[in-house]
Amino acid sequence: MSDLTSIVKAPQDDAPAHEPAPCAQTRQGAVTAALRQMILGGEITAGSRIGEAEMARRLGVSRTPVRLALTALEREGLLTALPRRGFRVRRFRLKDILDAFDVRGTLEGMLCRLLAEDIPDTARLDELEQAIADGEKIIARMPPGIGQARQWFASNDRFHHLLLDAAANRPLAEALHANNRLPLVVVGAVTCNLDQPELAAELMAAANKEHRNILDAVSRGQAGRAEALMREHVYQSRESLRRLLGDPARCRRHPGLPGWQLISPENES
């Protein structure tokens, strides 16, 4: 990770990224991605100050793309800007993450309410049904390895994104995306309980069942039910994550849980 030239030439494709992939056609994108990974992976200690010159040296590029990347990550919420002294890796309290789940639940609940009040056309409903079916098929091949978990997570992600697309509500989509940028809000605990495969399978099956109920409510125009179900669905993820983060020892066993090291026990932000 000391020289970025290689990264520029061969952008990482391990992040399918529903968004139009802001990464790595340019050095700036590569630096941003590299820094993000270093922060989420704990390679840079949370709370430490980060200088552009130091990072430029460390990555083998000039200060210009580093500066751009740092401001980008600040807007992403991973860094906080010090007045005139560069940036610092942001530390989150557990409460912040849980609160972000509440925001997500509220917004996705709103999303389902809107959809139920203006039922999507059959094609979209079929796509949603398909995403659910895919998830079930993956679950049927349990117990899950890390690969299965990733596949299921992809189908889960597809379901949520299909809902969002169906609403065609740009401010809502942007609010959700911004909120979900916080670490751990999307890559919840569900996919990372692999040390307890039966629990993981249970969680995934339950989530899939909830998806089916949500889709049912939406397709019947049951706005209140759809909203409540989605809120509860997200709340279950929230509680699942809370249990996982409850004992940090389990986190340490999951390198696939990026960002958990940014959570400070109960101190200041």
Add this chain to the structure above:
Amino acid sequence: MSDLTSIVKAPQDDAPAHEPAPCAQTRQGAVTAALRQMILGGEITAGSRIGEAEMARRLGVSRTPVRLALTALEREGLLTALPRRGFRVRRFRLKDILDAFDVRGTLEGMLCRLLAEDIPDTARLDELEQAIADGEKIIARMPPGIGQARQWFASNDRFHHLLLDAAANRPLAEALHANNRLPLVVVGAVTCNLDQPELAAELMAAANKEHRNILDAVSRGQAGRAEALMREHVYQSRESLRRLLGDPARCRRHPGLPGWQLISPENES
């Protein structure tokens, strides 16, 4: 507006800015503020491409701060990034703005629900009461001139911000701030109906009454009522704005309504 040196030396203070003032201790901040004002004021035609070199010449600074400012405004939602061709001034459909009001209503509704479920201490409730009382005092000095309207808007703003502070929910606060950055979402139609003073007075009085009801619900722990009242409160603003934008001729009479020129009738975004 052709040379920014003066702006840097003497930062504008016409924007009290609850936030820690992201402006103008540095050139970058000054450029950002200037560009934002130019865009919102219609000085730069909506939909037009914006090059950093051109802007740098126009503002009399180098490309470096301009580039930073452009990316900042992109994150703010006023610009959209073209792949490798700089930026373009974003055009909003009326639907986007109305949708943003829906998001705001949902989030502020959530905020009130949370507050009612964990009632703030007396000091905070008193501050809220004070903000409402201030608003009423201003309304009593009707009919409103532009100055009165600004004063009332300040008290209105203070009320909403006090609620947000009381919740101490950072993700919620950030989601709201990001959403409200869209033009016209905060500076709603209420304060800009000055061509019909009696209507403006009516709207302000109604809004203040709603504030009082909301605070009552919150302080009594009536979560559902508080949430519903706040949603409706925002919905009234939304409809008010919709009526105002219904005939663009009225907008043109209100130079205090920044950003209305970014709304494209019913075309593509």
Add this chain to the structure above:
DNA sequence: TCGCGATATTTTGTATGCAAAATGCCCAAA
């Protein structure tokens, strides 16, 4: 006249130099 390709121009991306601001350090004085 139209299409196509080569060249010229514009524009972004990156690196680096310089100045100002802030921090940290050291020494002197109380």
Add this chain to the structure above:
DNA sequence: TTTGGGCATTTTGCATACAAAATATCGCGA
């Protein structure tokens, strides 16, 4: 020993130079 001021160092902010990419322009040929 502690405190305060001045100096050195670090670090950011800005400008500019250069290279690469994309676009626009022009001319040539069919």
